[in-house]
Amino acid sequence: MELSLVSAKASPRAAAAAVSSSPLLPSATRSRPRGRRFRCVAAASKGEEVFGGRKELTGVQPLVEALPPAGRAVLELAVVAAAAAGGYTLGTRYGGTRTTAVAGAAVLGAATLAGAATVNSVVPEVAAVGLHNYVAGSDDPTALEASEVAAIASKYGVSTQDAAFKSELCDLYASFVYSVLPPGHEDLKGTEVEAIKKFKKALGLDDVDAANMHLAIGRRLYRERLDAFQKLIFVSNLVFGDASDFILPWKHLFGITDYQIDIAMRENAKSLYALELKSIGRGLDIGTLIEVRRVQLAYKLFDEVAADMFKEHAKKLVQENISSALSILKSNTSAGNIPTEVINEVNSILAFNRLLTVLSKFPQGERFARGLGPISLAGDFDHDMMVGDLKILYAAYTTEVLSDGRLDDEKLGPLNELRNIFGLGKREAEAIIEGVMSDVKSQVPA
Secondary structure (H helix, E strand, C coil): CCCCHHHCCCCHHHHHHHHHCCCCCCHHHHCCCCCCCCCCCCCCCCHHHHHCCCCCCCCCHHHHHHCCHHHHHHHHHHHHHHHHHHHHHHHHHHHCCHHHHHHHHHHHHHHHHHHHHHHHHCHHHHHHHHHHHHHHCCCCHHHCCHHHHHHHHHHHCCCCCCHHHHHHHHHHHHHHHHHHCCCCCCCCCCCHHHHHHHHHHHHCCCHHHHHHHHHHHHHHHHHHCHHHHHHHHHHHHHHHHHHHHHHCCHHHHHCCCHHHHHHHHHHHHHHHHHHHHCCCCCCCCHHHHHHHHHHHHHCCCCHHHHHHHHHHHHHHHHHHHHHHHHHHHHHCCCCCCCCHHHHHHHHHHHHHHHHHHHHHCCCCHHHCCCCCCCCCCCCCCCHHHHHHHHHHHHHHHHHHHCCCCCCCHHHHHHHHHHHHHHCCCHHHHHHHHHHHHHHHHHCCCC
16 A cells, blocks of 8 residues: 655654644643553454553542442531531630631531542542443453443443543543554454444544544554554544544644545555455355445445456456366367366356346446446456467367357357457457367368
8 A cells, every 4th residue: 555644744743743732632631641552452352452451549549439429428428517516516615605616617527528529529530440440351342332331430420521531431442443453564354443433332432532532543653653544544534434524634633635545545445345355256146246335335435446346356256267277278188178177167257247247237236336247358467478378268168169060149149258258359269260160170071
């Protein structure tokens, strides 16, 4: 894949600065003293491999963890009431008046209330640790459901929008997205987009918060792995769809061009579409053709590119038949006899070509994969090198068809069709047919 991101206008340092100062990023994220850590592992890995090990509670956090929301409220009231009573007693003892007693109660009560509020303020942090440990402890993070995240928030009596809890959601999402991207020069597998969408939905992140994490990942990949940065652009744009134009400002933040983005989208789409085409054989199952079309649209691959790729795939299937037939033919030591396997291979080519032709004219053909239609090897860069072998195979098939010495329209039809598939000239084919007819007639007893 060729994407000359190194020629982009913005340097990696400038890109990093642009991301960190982006108005899309929440201030809490921009001001964090350390960057997010990402682990590049397979998406199907266990939680700790993706999100890191368990986090430990510190300070008053273990106490908060041990109490349910109702218990914390009761404890706070009890502590404040006890402190107020103690303050009233002290005020009475040392002040001697009801006024000083009430003042003492107010002072100690307010101080204890402030302490209780401080304790309560760490609840979202404790909930965030609980969320992290739950997800990191999962054998399969991709199985996470929104109800599980909601249950954790409910357990601690916090909102998923609390800053500490939301920050953990973002960290988990960023780690997951980074882990899904294949390492090194490996290609995408085609499962990444749906896996990310599902995990994003389970966490309950909105598009803007999630997009910020994609940009943060981009900042790192832009500096370290340009090939992965291209994959990130492709996957991210598919995750957010049309909204990506607004919430993923690749050009503005990284100084790349529309052309570079188009290359990243096209080349990754082609790689995945090539994988999908492998599901198409000579049988041409209609359901598969419809699914391949759906995948093409999902990858945003242009029809022209998809059609060219399908045609190349069909040619490769035909070339497999040709190679097999020639191998059998050249190893045959029986003079004058054409092996049945050779004829079967050629008949398979003709049947495949006819099916492609029929389906290209199907009334609902717009639902099918692009590129259906008759095959021709003419014009291929290696056709001139193959033409000698193609003539040999054409002559062998012609010999079988005309073995009775009769040439009529019924026999001429498949011979013309095979000529077009092989990319032979009309005169070349006619010369072969005349030669075969001459040989057949010379073998007929006078």
